[in-house]
């Protein structure tokens with residue numbers, strides 16, 4: 287039994303407002319659903335950020351390396367690193383002295399990336415960390431070596447308001463003067479585009495999350511009694527995913543000896559992707575004591591990679 291998953295499910299399904307944490311999407315099979323989503327033409331997020339890195343990798347690495355110092359390039363939620371590879375190639379081609387430290391909750395992502403990057407780039411110093419990024423925050427070194435932090439994709443928008451506050455507060459307190467943060471923000475856009483990107487494209491992945499409870503924890507969830515529901519609130523920019531129990535029922539999860547009662551149409555919150563305005567991005571950088579040194583966007587202005595400095 288995967289203990290972290292068991293703990294998350296127990297905590298989430300016994301909470302007043304039931305939820306399943308975001309990180310539980312990314313076991314080995316869940317990560318395959320994510321790869322499929324990235325290559326779905328309706329899911330614009332991946333291509334928008336890829337376009338930014340293809341167009342501006344030279345400009346971006348110049349901001350990382352303004353004083354020609356050695357630095358640690360620390361990436362939270364690195365995934366398969368395909369987009370980051372564009373920056374890494376540019377750094378290597380420019381003989382920049384850096385060590386790459388990808389952090390991911392998925393052991394498979396970290397192991398695969400270390401193997402493939404070591405083979406492709408024999409001079410690259412890489413030291414992957416398999417951990418929850420909230421725990422890994424504590425490991426960021428505060429010695430004299432400069433840190434350049436990457437939090438790309440729309441990972442930041444996947445955090446709840448409380449998680450986002452904890453993350454940026456801790457990160458900011460760990461960063462020294464001149465340390466750099468590259469952080470991705472998906473911009474507010476037509477609900478129609480968002481619905482196409484996130485509704486049908488994520489059904490199978492979300493259902494898989496429920497079936498994991500049955501397969502790994504001995505649950506007796508009847509998937510046909512849970513309705514998949516999504517909505518977008520243009521005021522707070524949150525696109526959210528839920529399952530709704532279509533009947534009043536009890537579900538039993540044998541391996542953790544847990545009986546859960548659902549009232550009719552009770553929701554289980556299973557995640558969000560927050561969309562930002564440019565004003566909110568500026569507000570966040572100031573609130574967490576950074577200066578914005580550049581914003582890079584794609585041609586359609588769907589996405590921003592913002593570079594903040596301490």
Ligand SMILES: C[S@@+](CC[C@H](N)C(=O)[O-])C[C@H]1O[C@@H](n2cnc3c(N)ncnc32)[C@H](O)[C@@H]1O
Nearest residue numbers: 309312363364365390391392417418419438439
């Ligand atoms: C949305 S994917 C983004 C991957 C990559 N950054 C990109 O932009 O393509 C999120 C990644 O973060 C990892 N992840 C999610 N929650 C995490 C957590 N709490 N701690 C560490 N890694 C996490 C997942 O395993 C996954 O690889």
